[in-house]
Amino acid sequence: MKDFEALKNIWHDQVALPKVSHEDVLKKVRKTKQGLAAKLLREMLGMVAATIGLIYVWINNPFKLWTTHLAMIIFIACCLYYIFVLIRDYRKISDNTLLLNKPEEYINYLKKYKHDRYIFNTRKYRIYSLFFSLGFVLYFIEVSFLASLWVTILGITFTVAWLLFSYFILMRNYIRKEEAKLEDMIENLERLHKQFENTDQEE
Amino acid sequence: MNKEVLFKEIFQANSKKIYHLCYGYTGDDESANDLMQETFMKVWQNLDKFRNQALISTWIYRIAVNTCLSYLRVEKRQAKDELTDTIIETKSEEVSEKNEQIDQLYKCISHLEENERIIITMVLDEVPYPEIAEISGISDGNLRVKIHRIKQKLTELYNQHERF
Incomplete structure (x- = not known):
């Protein structure tokens, strides 16, 4: 005993x-910083390229209908919103001051952060895809005037099928998994x- | 003082205790090293805020505790405990009696609640009670009662295991 x-x-x-x-720690600090910045930069460049591409298409194609112009505005706004979220998340990740809080407060912060991420990954993503779908619908109005009937029908069918598949199969599965993870x-x-x-x- | 020199000093003065805290919390050496590294990365990033602080160890402990807490949120407790038992049992075959006792002690700590693991490793490392209260955010009165209970619980656990 x-x-x-x-x-x-x-x-x-x-x-x-x-x-x-302590040298290992400093090496890791430098490596992580570069890694994070590089990953962010890659994603940002991707989105910036997409935005520039859309603007280029918008300028170089004399669209006749206002619906197509609205569609282009929606697409570009979606890309800009994504870039904004990337920057905001990066700033949040870089903020270490919260770690100095009392554990009780820090746990509350973690709960809020996780909940916010869940909202973003589910509800906001839903709105995001809704706007994208709306953009496509508006775009196809002009296509229907320019292309043959069969090309238009094929294009609309393919787009609608893809959107339905993403929304009802992919999104639902994804949300279910995210929800289970969050609850845990x-x-x-x-x-x-x-x-x-x-x-x-x-006491 | 140069930032890197200051960091080296802080690291040397605190790394062992922080490692003990992380080891007590996770129950395995590899995760403990990862968490300790993560803790000191945060310390480095916040070093300017620490300058001229009287009790720098309190802040380092606070970061370590919060890092441990956020780490466990993705761990499955059951799986971790089983893994810990296996690791410790496999290793114990080859280590001396003294190391076996230490392994046993860590194993018993891993069976405590998370906040109990954090508090008891600080008690074992002789961190003063007011500092533990400040780090954990638990009032002094509550902390003393908690410590008394954890000491009893750990001693019972250890003696139970020693009998087998």
Whole structure:
């Protein structure tokens, strides 16, 4: 039988040492910073290229109907919104000051952050795809005047089928998975939150 | 003082205790090293805010605790405990009696609740009670009661395991 003092002696006898040095930490800091910036830059460049492409198509094609102009505005707005979200998320990730909060507050922040991400990944994404669909519908109005009937029907059928498939199959599966993940995380965080709560009952 | 020199000093003075905290929390050496590295990366990024702080260790511990808490949110507790048992059992075959006792102690700590693991590793590393209260955000009165209970729980767990 050992008492707590004996356990303390065992603890102080341990020779287990961290395998990480301060140089390793600094190396990782530099690597992570470059990695994050590079990934962000790649995504940003992709979206900027898409936006420029859309503007180019808009300028170089004398669209006749106002519906097509509206469609182009919707597409470009969607791309700009995505770029805005990328920048906002990057700034959020870079903010480390929250780690200095008390654990109870930090757990609350994690809960809120996870919930917000869930809202973005589901509801806002839904609105995003809705606007994209609207853009396509508006675009096809002009196409129907220019192309043959069969090409128009084929184009509309393919676009509608793809949008329905994305919305009802891909999105639903994705939302279900995200929801399960969020519930699991929230449950975990609630448990941790209770552990750090200051209750007078314990005194 | 040069930022890198200051960081080196801070690292040398605190890394061992932070490693113990992370090891106690995760129950395995590899994750403990990862979490410790992550903690000190955050310390480096916040170093300018720490300058002229009297109790820098309190802030480092706070970052370590929050890093541990956010780490576990994606871990499956059951899976982790099983894995920990396997790792410790496999390793124990070859280590000396002293190391076996330490492994056993870490194994018992991994069976405590998350906040209990955090608090007890700080108690074992002789962090003063007011500092533990400040780090964990738990009031002084509550903390003393908690510590008393955790000590009892850990001692019971250890003695139970030692009998087998």
